[in-house]
Amino acid sequence: MDLTPIMSPEALNRFLEADFPQLHTDGKVFEVMAVGPGTITMRLEPNERHLRPGGTISGPTLFALADVGAWCAVLAHIGPVALAVTTNLNINFLRKPEPGPLSCTCRILKLGKRLAVVEASIFGSDDADLVAHATATYSIPPQ
Amino acid sequence: MDLTPIMSPEALNRFLEADFPQLHTDGKVFEVMAVGPGTITMRLEPNERHLRPGGTISGPTLFALADVGAWCAVLAHIGPVALAVTTNLNINFLRKPEPGPLSCTCRILKLGKRLAVVEASIFGSDDADLVAHATATYSIPPQ
């Protein structure tokens, strides 16, 4: 597997802003922080909309963070041209996160011609315990 | 398995409105339409926020519909008191939905004392082809 990234965090953030303005309807809450060989780290700064009763962060917000993060991990390695589509996502919710920023580290498990599989690990503000863990599959169209 | 529901669609909708006001931040988009033995049907009326470029409906929106629907299926059979929590959700995205209302039919596969497993099938406006299919597990706290 050649896992040399070809997009920087800045390039990914510009791409998200230009092509997925809906992600930023409530302000720029998603931001790619780092890119490495086969990996990226994405940060979510939650706002009122992402919270649930009791002050925790909603399931769909955690899903969105895992999905956007894993999808950016694929794009970072194949470029912004190809339109990769999520075909499967399996997520385990492990602990209730405190309200506050979340960090999602993504790792490419497979980058094939037709399918990519990515693992996403979501950590809370204290960066210690896992909040959620997901694996996602993306279908990569012929280029 | 005793799968006699104990909450009506009206009772579930009142419960969602009172206890999960965040669901309705942009208007009442989620509505329980029908409840039966082991099943419920939930409808989503998407707005601008749920769309993606090209006019399709976003992945997190489909996730939220499957999760809220399956969770309401559990509550419909154990009542609104118990606080069931999603522990796992696996979703397959099958077809891009047209923009327009979505229908989610949920079926309880297991209702145990500690765990419930629910299948959620999401259909598009034409009610024909499956848009997405999910299975979710809920942890039921001791009562």
Added chain:
Amino acid sequence: MDLTPIMSPEALNRFLEADFPQLHTDGKVFEVMAVGPGTITMRLEPNERHLRPGGTISGPTLFALADVGAWCAVLAHIGPVALAVTTNLNINFLRKPEPGPLSCTCRILKLGKRLAVVEASIFGSDDADLVAHATATYSIPPQ
């Protein structure tokens, strides 16, 4: 979705026997019983090797039944030529089955050019309650 099957139960069973002799190392335990539009039913007659302490049937046996059944559902609709490969399988174990024959009904959720998604429901001898429920994805090579 055109879901007209093109292989009969007999053709599928002959194909399994000829191409997957390992399935039958301990006798012919797997048998396709019925094929319909988008569906098949497979039966497993467990032997000593499939049992676990306490007389229940092992997890890998339930996995194999779901996987072989779902894979045969794909082949029944695309023919025995194409080599479909399992890329993802998610299984929920719902109830301990009694020792005895199991029945697995499979339903195609999506049959695309590159990916097929199939649901598999495993029932015990009494044909009443679900023992396990799985969804599986198969990659279909270019033809």
Added chain:
Amino acid sequence: MDLTPIMSPEALNRFLEADFPQLHTDGKVFEVMAVGPGTITMRLEPNERHLRPGGTISGPTLFALADVGAWCAVLAHIGPVALAVTTNLNINFLRKPEPGPLSCTCRILKLGKRLAVVEASIFGSDDADLVAHATATYSIPPQ
């Protein structure tokens, strides 16, 4: 999370041999090699029965390795008394393994009172690329 193991590889192997003789019907193919805080490594020495046409290793064999490995990771940390049961397993098949021994490293993502979630990564003989990746949930009965 207190992730201090309380069983050694030797104790786990003795437990498997005594309580799950079926695992060893064809010789001792499964062996726990190492135990650490929150982790274990299990080895599978495949025989004729685990192979598939073309000389690769069967899907049910990879499933069994992930499931037995992840289950032993739980037992290593809660002891052999409690009867943990697999409730969900999601597996991605990433590459066809060469025939030869497989290594499965398991990592506990959550060890709660009622549920444990474990990640299993399966490597081939060359110990380089991932062959399969799974996450599994175990229900832990009250003690």
